[in-house]
Amino acid sequence: MSTSHIEELRAAIGSKYVLEGEARGPWCHDWTHIYSGDPLAVLRPGSTEDVAAVMRLAHDTGTPVVPVSGNTGVTGGGCALSGSLVLSLDRMNRIHDIRSEALLVRVEAGVILETLHAVVSGHGLTFPMTFGAKGSAMIGGMLSTNAGGSNVLRYGNMRDLCLGIEVVLPNGDVLNLMSELRKDNSGYDLKNLYIGAEGTLGVITGAVLKLVPTPKAFATAMVSVPGLSEALGLLNHLQTGTGGAVEAFEYMPAAYFARFEELYPDSRPPFAESHEVNLLIEIGALAARDATPTEDGSLPITTYLEELLAECFEEGRVIDAVIAQNATQRAEMWARREAAAEVTLSRRPLVNNDIALPLDQIEAFFSQMAERLEGIDPDADALSVAHLGDGNIHFTVYPSGSSLCDPIMEAVEDVATAMGGSFSAEHGIGLSKLPSMRRRKDPVALRVMHQLKAAMDPKGIMNPGKLIPDQNDWG
Amino acid sequence: MSTSHIEELRAAIGSKYVLEGEARGPWCHDWTHIYSGDPLAVLRPGSTEDVAAVMRLAHDTGTPVVPVSGNTGVTGGGCALSGSLVLSLDRMNRIHDIRSEALLVRVEAGVILETLHAVVSGHGLTFPMTFGAKGSAMIGGMLSTNAGGSNVLRYGNMRDLCLGIEVVLPNGDVLNLMSELRKDNSGYDLKNLYIGAEGTLGVITGAVLKLVPTPKAFATAMVSVPGLSEALGLLNHLQTGTGGAVEAFEYMPAAYFARFEELYPDSRPPFAESHEVNLLIEIGALAARDATPTEDGSLPITTYLEELLAECFEEGRVIDAVIAQNATQRAEMWARREAAAEVTLSRRPLVNNDIALPLDQIEAFFSQMAERLEGIDPDADALSVAHLGDGNIHFTVYPSGSSLCDPIMEAVEDVATAMGGSFSAEHGIGLSKLPSMRRRKDPVALRVMHQLKAAMDPKGIMNPGKLIPDQNDWG
Known part of the structure; x- marks a missing residue:
């Protein structure tokens, strides 16, 4: 792509939306600062027609294009590539x-x-x-x-x-x-x-x-259960009891709370005693009948959650439970969960991941991982936070030395894959998960992906080098 | 494919599962008897390995393969092609x-x-x-x-x-x-x-x-409303009221009931008076609290549906309603709806279709179609049955002569397409909808589909001639 092509881009989308040199600044690296590149220019189209004009020129000249929007992904999928055009969609915000x-x-x-x-x-x-x-x-x-x-x-x-x-x-x-x-x-x-x-x-x-x-009211609770299989039983019990109104079912172990309390010494622990398996549960009430306060001021949805939990408590399937009595208590419960990034990233070195498991394999995963870690690095600590209701676990390990990161990541993937799990549940592949993709993805699936990519982007200009490993690496 | 290849197939999947001549009988035509073909053989593999062996041989010899399972599709997608291998999955039923x-x-x-x-x-x-x-x-x-x-x-x-x-x-x-x-x-x-x-x-x-x-109880009702926009309002009201527990929301106009009663003269009409816009509504209760009979023997879910409908009745948004009081009444309501095929196919000539519309465009569709039909064929009758809750309408027209079928189908597609609708909601394309696909599908989408087909089935042996119109027809 020559200077005259850049002039064509200026004519097509407006000169001030073609950024070169220093002006490219924020788009030359992603927010993690792990990945960076030296793009030809950053383009900020204002319409679909603008994007089409950019793509026609990129296609004619065989120039790589990296689409980017918020630039806060965690796998480097949107990071700038040297020699590419970065296409920022930020102006298309209607x-x-x-x-x-x-x-x-x-x-x-x-x-x-x-x-x-x-x-x-x-x-x-x-x-x-x-x-x-x-x-x-x-x-x-x-x-x-x-x-x-x-x-x-x-x-x-x-x-x-x-x-x-x-x-x-x-x-x-x-x-x-x-x-x-x-x-x-x-x-x-x-x-x-x-x-x-x-x-x-x-x-x-x-x-x-x-x-x-929008739900008219929420019932939010911190609940602890004897083990992870009881957690799944509780989820199914609540789903049936509420007709599928469970909005969130999030897992935090005792180690998570301990670390949270180190970082936020003024915070109050949710329970008087420490428990190993803790859940943040939220039910959303759509119906007026569930969201209209009764004479004593309580919400029917909250009372109903209390009843459902009380049944489980009597049967020993729930150990402890605290239900938020007001918006402040609800916010406090969510703040503890939403600090996950700070809590898990606050120690180094670390092995971070984003695995998904079949719902009924989660307990087995943790017990097998404990065994594997014992063999690889007996001094490692593990700390998880999970969207337990959909099987998505962010299983963080703190090894005793950086050299153990790779073997531990391999072990996590071994165990998850053997159970039919995935090494990428919600964050995607980008650049950071390409090694996992190469090692773990079914070769037949990789071949079909490669066929699709070649058919739909024959010049290979769309965000090249991301998502699909080089064909040489897997045959 | 030669006789020796057929022998290879016999060796691969077992001789008695390779059907030739008369034995191919039921697989040479589909249940509508509109489409038929003269396949080389019908194969009944018993395992994935059997299917893989068949495909390897078909691939080597460039022989078309038509997969078929129940053979009761309505668009000819599974119909036998002459010179092909029909691959019946019926034995793989574990x-x-x-x-x-x-x-x-x-x-x-x-x-x-x-x-x-x-x-x-x-x-x-x-x-x-x-x-x-x-x-x-x-x-x-x-x-x-x-x-x-x-x-x-x-x-x-x-x-x-x-x-x-x-x-x-x-x-x-x-x-x-x-x-x-x-x-x-x-x-x-x-x-x-x-x-x-x-x-x-x-x-x-x-x-x-x-x-x-499985829902522990159902509340089922026949409800009539002033018009289709009130129907959508009622759906949203019930969804909110029940937390999304509406299992079915099916539309039948007065003409549907009239035809049903002609065909089943012993049936009782659902309402004392005839109404234009009638709905079969079913709510499924998962929670024990909604499905446990109260002292008077009524189910809370039924009482709750009554209350929700009563609110709408008072506001004039519901004209009439009958709630099933027992399983027999529920079955009767469903039998009336499930007779749709008999009811709509009981007159000829007819124009049958399977369109989908944005939920808030359905009333406009009916009024525009009435106008269009008036212009094309003032004597035509129209009769619809619809999965109204998801915007899927089976809009049947009985023209005064067969020659008017094509212009009427074109008009239905014109109106639906202009509203962002689809000419195929749930039945697929197969052979019967290829003309609509050619006329109506975005040419860019057709080109991408063609690229995918060429990349993933380069020899063109998988169910050829179905789903995608010939490239010559759309450029």
Whole structure:
């Protein structure tokens, strides 16, 4: 790509939206500062037509393109590549067509999650995905990584919450899949192929997202149970009891609380005694009958959760429980959970991961891992936090030395894979998980992925080197 | 493919499972008797290895393969092609690994839906998909068409209900995507590409399916409302009121009841007076508190539905309502709805379709269609039955002459497409919807589909001529 091509880009999308030199600054590295690159330019298109114009020129000149939105992913999927064009979707941030009856909203790819939350809440509706980076994450990146978070249990991940998308293809053609339909069997499921493709097949520029009615009240509790299999039993008991209204079912072990209390010495522990297996549970009440305070001021949904837990307590399936009595107590429970990044990253060296397991294999995973760690590094500490309700575990290990990181990561993957688990539940592959992809992904699946990539991006210009390991590495 | 190849097939899967001549009988045509063909042979493999052996030979010899399971699809997607090998999955009918805690089951592709219902019900669980052909439809075909039915509103379609699949690729390689995970972001979403591909990319041989707890009670009602926009309002009111427990929300107009009563003169009409917009509504109660009879013998879930409907009645949003008081009354309500095929197919000529619309466009669709029909054929009658809760309408028109069928189908598609609707909601494309696909599908989407087909089935042997129109027809 020559200087005259850069001039063409200036003419196409506006000169001030073509950033070179120092102006590229924030886009030359991702927020982890692990990955960085020296892109030709950073482009900030304002419309789908702008993106199409960029892609046509990139296609003609064989120039790599790296789409980026919030730039706060954790695997390096959006990090700049030297010699590439970085395509920032941040200016495409319009929210339009909030349709209360049809329960959907049409958005551009650069809308920030927290902004979307705020705008739709004015209509009594919720876009029911939330996670720590909600103040920076944008819809385009969330779709490209099929983002998850704490409410997947009830509402699903981005794939489940998305009715339609618009994609600019590598050659600049615009693929309009902006469906508002709940059912559509007219051909291959292209939508789900672009969702989770981490920008390697095209640029997602817009989406139709599902909305849900905002729960009228929440019942939130900290609960401890004898073991992880009792946790799964409790989840199923609560799901049946509430008709599937469990919004969050999050696991924190005693070690998590201990570390949290070291970091926040003013915090109060949730229970008088320390317990090994602790859960943050939240039930969302949609119905007025569950959310209207009774004469004594209590909420029926809270009373009902108390009753369900009391049954389990009598049977020994619950050891301890505290139900939030007001919004402050609820916020305190969530703050403890949402400090996960600070809590787990506060010691080095560490082995961090994002595995998923079949729901009924989680207890076996922990016991097998304890055994494996004993063999590799008896002095290692482990500390987990998990979206237990959907089988997603962030299992952090602190080895006694950096040289043990790789063998421990291999052991985690060995154990998870042998149980039918995944080495990447919600964070995606990007660059950081390419070694795991090479080692662990079914070679037949890798071959099919490679065929798809070659067919849909024949010049290999879309976010090259991410997501799919080089073919030489796996045959 | 020569006689010696047929001998190889006999050696691979067992001689008695290679059917030639008369023995091919039932597989030479589909149940509609619209489509028929003269296949080389019908093969009945007993295992994934058998299927792989067949595909390797078909691949080596460039022989087309048509996978078929229940053979009761409605678009000709599974119909035999002359010169092809028909691959019947009917012998692969094992159900294994019902996992109550993890809420999943592993099945082979030839399991019949009704059989699966019966087997999992013994565990207090439900596979929550149901439709008229449940006694013949098999999991493989249901996945290949991404089947829908009456409970999609609450539980989703096959894509939503499937955690993992096993696919034999065109070259005989086995792609193991038998995930049991609720979250897995390790690469492209291959699973959803094979689901709904109607056997044009590979042969689905097995699946991991989600199960749900069986509702402990149902509240079922026939309700009439002033118009279709009130119907959508009522749906959202009931969803909020019950926390999303609406299992079915089915629409039948007065004309449907009138025709039903002509065909079944002994039946009793649901209401004393005739109303234009009628709904069959069913709520499923998971919680014991909703399903335990009170002192007067009534079920709380029924009482609650009565209260919700009474509120709407007072506001004029509901005109009439009858709640089933026992299992017999519930069965009667469902029998009226499930006679849809008999009711709609009982007159000829007819224009039949399977459209999907955005939820808030349904009323506008009906009024625009009335206007269009007035222009094309003022004597035409229209009669609809709809899975209203998910926007899927089977809009049947009886023209005054056969020559008007095509213009009317075009008009239905014109109106639906202009509103962002689809010409195929749940039945798929097969052969019968190829003209609609050619006329209506976004050409960019058709091109991407063609790229995928060419990359994943380079010899073009998988169910050729189905789903994707010839490239010559759309450029």
